[in-house]
Amino acid sequence: MTTIDPAESARAYLAYHLKRLRDERQWSQPTLGSKIHISGSLISGIETMQRRPTRKGLQALDRAFGLDQFFAPLYPRILEETGLPAGFPEYADAEAEAGMIRIYQNFVVAGLFQTSEYAQAVLAAGEQPGKLEKLVNTRLERQALLNREDPPVIIALLDASTLRRPFGGREVMRGQFERLLELAALPHVYIHIVPENAELCPEGAFTLLSSPGEPDVSYAEMAGGWGQLIDDADYVAKLGILFELIRSKALTAEDSVIAIRKVLEEPS
Known part of the structure; x- marks a missing residue:
């Protein structure tokens, strides 16, 4: 499996730390997904940088992990990277x-x-x-x-x-x-x-x-x-x-x- 460099982009930073935090808590992707009302496949997609998270999704991740504005502030940077x-x-x-x-x-x-x-x-x-x-x-x-x-x-x-x-x-x-x-x-x-x-x-x-x-x-x-x-x-x-x-x-x-x-x- 290819190692993600969190310094590569905002999306890579999200993918790296999402997997790190999930592994620390020993949560499977479906387990985390159920906590924020999305599918485990979407969690997988974010961790492999195949799916783009929504603003609400990032806010939900902060709540699930008990973090204060860790994931949510990445949203504007991720949008900039899309070129949309x-x-x-x-x-x-x-x-x-x-x-x-x-x-x-x-x-x-x-x-x-x-x-x-x-x-x-x-x-x-x-x-x-x-x-x-x-x-x-x-x-x-x-x-x-x-x-x-x-x-x-x-x-x-x-x-x-x-x-x-x-x-x-x-x-x-x-x-x-x-x-x-x-x-x-x-x-x-x-x-x-x-x-x-x-x-x-x-x-x-x-x-x-x-x-x-x-x-x-x-x-x-x-x-x-x-x-x-x-x-x-x-x-x-x-x-x-x-x-x-x-x-x-x-x-x-x-x-x-x-x-x-x-x-x-x-x-x-």
Whole structure:
């Protein structure tokens, strides 16, 4: 097993000391996870630097270990290291805690569904190789919620143009279509294709996050990968209505699978 150097980064510092403190108390990863209401696999992911912790998660670790502001102050430094645009880390935290995620995408396949090759092609424009790798890895890390023990229900409305806009070439797109079909087979994922002749023209992509006992929040995307997490109740309600209007024009989940498979089977 590779030894982690805690001086390498804030994330490495977290991973090293989390494992050290856990071992000192002879807690297994599931045992620690149960104390802060997350899975043992997430603890493992943080200790191997494969998963990014949330602010609430770091605060919970401080409480579990009886520490005063040891892990929690690392959060801003960890965000800086991700290279993510302003506003997105807060969204990623909210996304990880949501019970339902409703997505509308009118330009690219939703980030939660992207393959690494497709994500790299989408994010490559104008990015330095080092930063691009971080952005792709962070996007893929978010996808862990798809396979966790208590995954959120995900309803994704993808404009038909997302299937026709080539990123990375034919083989990359083929891999992305296969990934969409795999996800559509999951019992908690519903993918709907919005036909090109649907008489709706939303001005941009957006996501709605819902959890029991919590007000809905939304994330509105902007150019250049920027976006904003919005909790204004009136605005979020309007996006909820817009989402349902778009869904009323979309294909059923079953017909959407047929549409994706049809594009996949088209000759090169």
